[in-house]
Amino acid sequence: MESWRFLDTGVKRAHENIALDDSLLKARSEAESKAEAKDTFRLLRYSPPAALAGFHQSIELEIRESFCRENNIDINRRITGGGAILFDESQIGWEIIASRNLEFIPKKVDALYEMISKVGIIALKNFGIKACFRPRNDIEVNGRKISGTGGTLEGDAFLFQGTLLVDFDAETMLKALRIPTEKLKDKEIDSIKDRVTCLKWELGYTPEYDEIKEALLDGFTKVFKVQVEEGELTGIEKKLYRKAVREFSSEEWIYTTRRNPENRFNIYSAKKAEGGLIRLNLVVDIKSMKIHFAIISGDFFAFPKRTIFDLEARLKDHTLEIKQIEETINKFFDEYNPDILGIEAKDFVDVFSKATEKLSLLENGFTLEDVNRIYTVAGSYDKINNAEVLLLPYCSKAKECDLRYKNDCRKCGKCSVGKAYEMAEKLNLEPITIVNYEHLEETLSSLKKKGYNAFYGSCCESFYIKHYNDFERIGLKGILVDIENTTCYDLDRVNEAHKGKFKEQTELNLKLLEKLLLKKSKE
Incomplete structure (x- = not known):
């Protein structure tokens, strides 16, 4: 031997x-x-x-x-x-x-x-x-x-x-x-x-x-x-x-291999499917236009248990072309025939599609940090234009403001909402303070009935994920910018917030919001 x-x-x-x-x-x-x-x-x-x-x-x-x-x-x-x-x-x-x-x-x-x-x-x-x-x-x-x-x-x-x-x-x-x-x-x-x-x-x-x-x-x-x-x-x-x-x-x-940070970065996306939440954390290489690797997580049930891990392995070093991603995911489901309660291959394709769509934001002058803080509903970024309203959350108003829970603003300069009101009016947008969830549904439905093309707005990522299907159901196209600070979701006070009774203060991301509004006003 x-x-x-x-x-x-x-x-x-x-x-x-x-x-x-x-x-x-x-x-x-x-x-x-x-x-x-x-x-x-x-x-x-x-x-x-x-x-x-x-x-x-x-x-x-x-x-x-x-x-x-x-x-x-x-x-x-x-x-x-x-x-x-x-x-x-x-x-x-x-x-x-x-x-x-x-x-x-x-x-x-x-x-x-x-x-x-x-x-x-x-x-x-x-x-x-x-x-x-x-x-x-x-x-x-x-x-x-x-x-x-x-x-x-x-x-x-x-x-x-x-x-x-x-x-x-x-x-x-x-x-x-x-x-x-x-x-x-x-x-x-x-x-x-x-x-x-x-x-x-x-x-x-x-x-x-x-x-x-x-x-x-x-x-x-x-x-x-x-x-x-x-x-x-x-x-x-x-x-x-x-x-x-x-x-x-x-x-x-x-430090011999220094890649330009703009060549590889993380893209986050999520979808609330019937069977649960699907989260995607995608590391992509912009130069080669490939998926470096992906982690898919969520609160769904998958049988066999290893299904998601095998799907992740199948997509390692994969092209970012969504049609080919769709083919790979569909082929995987055909071969493995996994049982994922309330979730289909299309749901995974959708969450990958959301992630790859964000690449177009780079071409529109947004930074790597920006792309994960901009969310779209009922359409892609390039197809959402001519909005006439800016929807703003009441939770970003000053806690002591007597107009915090009303659709109004004095523009006193004591909170980020007042500055957003001024920004909107300069660009001929109508600013609206959303005072609770029911008000949001009523406002979006009313705007759509009146023939509005789209809306711009701000909300936290958790709210966007939870209500993504509601936005899609109403069907009014929109672009949303993430907000700063601790939210009602972080504090486990979602029910208060939905009723318009959340008492903590968040901050609008005014810099990114202004960048978005200015770019869209020139299109």
């Missing part, structure tokens, strides 16, 4: 581990003799924790640098691709560095991912945990990710690696990484936990390192059908490592 080298390189800092990755891969690729060619299975750990961007990513876009520095979390970049990860002190990584020319090594990358994932699957089986491979590169337990894999090639050699979640700190991960969950409240961290698991959660205790080490070694030797011998770095590897440690601790390496 063939023998491979086994390296347990212990606990290292981020730049040291990445330097070792690079050194081992280069040494294997450049080996000129059989004695120098070391096919290797390596185990690694990190301390302090490390926020690691993928090779092609921008640190600024993927990692919250200030939080990491304040909490002694290293920041660095892997030599492998993929997304940003938080590698904490509880996690264990395993790596395979070998020749691509070995007969039993698959030539296709997808097949290699699956083969290497079997190492982790067998290791988990040793703990009585039934795991399986989820394309493209994850290991899951009952639909929840417990390990991810990734790799890179150099010459005739490859490095593929996996990480095993021994324990999992969802809150720290959310704060350290700029994943598309920035708007999750504390109570919604469970949404992340629904997607991820770890050894501790599955077993009810944390296994000792040596026990996990033996399980991974067992998985590796069974999958690759080799035996292992503990070894050390060769002289060439040590020389490469000494040089690499300096390189991979430098800012030049860590």
Whole structure:
């Protein structure tokens, strides 16, 4: 039986581990003799924790640098691709560095991912945990990710690696990484936990390192059908490592791939379907016009449970063309035939359509921050024109104002509503204060009956999502701008607000509202 080298390189800092990755891969690729060619299975750990961007990513876009520095979390970049990860002190990584020319090594990358994932699957089986491979590169337990894999090639050699979640700190991960969950409240961290698991959660205790080490070694030797011998770095590897440690601790390496922030950003959209709320957090690359990845969440019921995770995987690196997204979603539903109570494929298409529509706002001069704060109803932005009214929420009036709950304003300058009234009148728009939900329904219905084309207005995102179907039912086209400050939804006082009795004060986003009104007045 063939023998491979086994390296347990212990606990290292981020730049040291990445330097070792690079050194081992280069040494294997450049080996000129059989004695120098070391096919290797390596185990690694990190301390302090490390926020690691993928090779092609921008640190600024993927990692919250200030939080990491304040909490002694290293920041660095892997030599492998993929997304940003938080590698904490509880996690264990395993790596395979070998020749691509070995007969039993698959030539296709997808097949290699699956083969290497079997190492982790067998290791988990040793703990009585039934795991399986989820394309493209994850290991899951009952639909929840417990390990991810990734790799890179150099010459005739490859490095593929996996990480095993021994324990999992969802809150720290959310704060350290700029994943598309920035708007999750504390109570919604469970949404992340629904997607991820770890050894501790599955077993009810944390296994000792040596026990996990033996399980991974067992998985590796069974999958690759080799035996292992503990070894050390060769002289060439040590020389490469000494040089690499300096390189991979430098800012030049860590910040080497600086993408224009306007090339990739998050788009948020949502839809209240019959079966529940669908939320979409979409990370898109504007330059390539592709979906980097998506997270779909909501309060619906889906059977089998893994349906949504598989749909997300299907849309990874997908074109942003909505017709092709629709084809992919419909094909997925045809193949999987999932049972999602009260929700159809069309509902998912709609929420993706809402997100991709926002790209047109960039062409109209709005910023990346603006696009997620502008909402449309009963039509797309480009088709909503010639509005004659501006609807404003009473909750943005001063709390002490005697006209707070009336459709009137003195324009005294003590609140943002007065300034919006002045803005509207300069642009020949009729400002209307909406004093409760019934008043909104009556106003929109009346405007439509009178032949008005559209309306502009302001409301919070939560109100827009909850009443999106009501806006669509009434059918008057409109563009809404998000408001600032804590809302009735944040304070769990929605019923008060709907009755016109909410007593806290919000702020209109006057800068964005003015930008919208001025642009539309010139069309």
